[in-house]
Amino acid sequence: MDNIKPPTYLQWDSDIDSNKERTPRSVREIERVVVNPIRDIQWSFEQMAEPAIPVNAVYNRYHYGDNYELLKVLCAENSRRIDLIYIDPPYMTELDYHSTIGVGSYSDVKHVSREAFKDRWPRGLDSYLDMLYHRIGLMRQLLSKEGSIFVHVDWHVSHYVRVLLDEIFGRDNFVNEIVWCFSGGGNSRKHFHRKHDLIFWYARNQDYIYNPQHRPYTSGTVQRGLTPVKGERYKLHEDGALMQDWWIDINKVLSPTARENLKFPTQKPKELIKRIIASASHPGSLVADFFAGSGTTAEVCNELGRNWIMCDNSRVAMQTTLYRLINSSSAPFSISADKSYLEESTSGHLILKNPVVKKCDNNKYVIDIGIQTYRSQIINKDFNPKNFADYIEFWEVDLDYNGKVFNSHFQVIRDKRRFMEAIALDLRLPMTTIKNYQIAIRVYDIFAHAAMAVAPVNM
Ligand SMILES: C[S@@+](CC[C@H](N)C(=O)[O-])C[C@H]1O[C@@H](n2cnc3c(N)ncnc32)[C@H](O)[C@@H]1O
Secondary structure, three states: OOOOOOOOOOOOOOOOHHHHOOOOOOEEEEEEEOOOEEOOOOOOHHHOOOOOOOOOOOOEEEEEOOHHHHHHHHHHHOOOOEEEEEEOOOOOOOEEEEEEEEEEEOOEEEEEEEEEEEEOOOOOHHHHHHHHHHHHHHHHHHEEEEEEEEEEEOOOOHHHHHHHHHHHHOHHHEEEEEEEEOOOOOOOOOOOOOOEEEEEEEEOOOOOOOOOOEEOOOHHHHHHHHOOOOOHHHOOOOOOEEOOOEEOOOOOOOOOOOOOOOOOOOOOOHHHHHHHHHHHOOOOOEEEEOOOOOOHHHHHHHHHOOEEEEEEOOHHHHHHHHHHHHHOOOOOEEEEEEHHHHHHOEOOEEEEOOOEEEEOOOOOEEEEEEEEEEEOOOOEOOEOOOOHHHHEEEEEEEOOOOOOOEEEOEEEOOOOOOOOOOOOOEEEEEOOOOOOEEEEEEEEEOOOOEEEEEEEEOO
16 A cells, blocks of 8 residues: 555646646737936926936836736746745735726816726636646746745635645745734724735745844833843844744835825835845845736835836736836836737827927937827716826837837826826927937826827938
């Protein structure tokens, strides 16, 4: 008789074919962004410290589309260079999530709700587990020798996900189960308010990166530390106490007026992601988030000097991240997309002004460009402004469009309030090239749709 004990694993009614046999669709680079935000309605390019420079080396990447396609492509590259993956997937809540924004003017604010993503599963838990199991399996293949993954979930599925992770990574590679506690409203009279999430940390193997994190000592410990105690062991450390696996010092992004609040449902606080990235990666590491949402991980990576790969298949998530990266003066990045996703999100009707070239006193040339009009394809009965600019969230300029990849050299956004205030519709820019060429402008509207138009420049 065979004595080998079968491994413990989770069994469900899997429909593997729908995931495994699907031929990966093409993932194509559509845009490169060198961030040069223009917020001032009276902006003039002389104010710029440095003109926009097209970059060749772009280390950061955003993919708009299903992460399954991207994971397949990355696995085919076989580079195993990601030091840290943080994912915050849907939690099987069976809800639809909306991003509601205030638009119009300060004196007449209207609310527009955009669907961000659906957390519904045709075969319930079975299809949810199919989705996560295959994707996390691919993610493991991408981790470097010292790499690890943080998987953020809540009570709906945490118990299943932990068993999946044991199977994919091996129980020996479990590092921590972090309990993130937060406060906020709740009105259940049937049970305790559910006010924590779980973040599972698993490593590829035992040599994973860990930079110990500290927290302030409690006042009791500080008091005791002031009294003479026995031995070195009890001395207080100047960095504070070592962090435990339960975190109560970071709250959700609750305030509607918080600078950080991008009105993306399920948005996580930067401080939380900062702690994770600082603990499990080094400056210069490559960090990935395949369920990027509002792009919190990308912004934190920029702040901490990490390179990044982000992915999301929601238009609202993609546009929110793009805005966030522009507004926070991100490092350059490229955007790839799945063709089918792209077509679906290109819908508005954009007409440009004819570009006008002028010679300046210093013999240099400048070009005046602008938007003649923009019409969104979405009709919203509550919001029907006279001024077409009210429909525009932000726009980008490619000063020398090559007909293939949009090189975003300048991005026009509003100052402070993302959807209100006036937005510039005309720009005067330095000429980058003295030849016949074409400029392109891409507009992102408040319904998270985009439109692009091209205008020839004749010298
Ligand atoms: C919980 S939210 C992430 C929130 C994010 N951590 C933040 O701070 O904003 C989950 C995200 O996963 C995205 N998503 C769900 N399924 C996906 C898939 N198959 N491929 C790519 N993104 C997906 C959703 O569109 C949603 O934006």
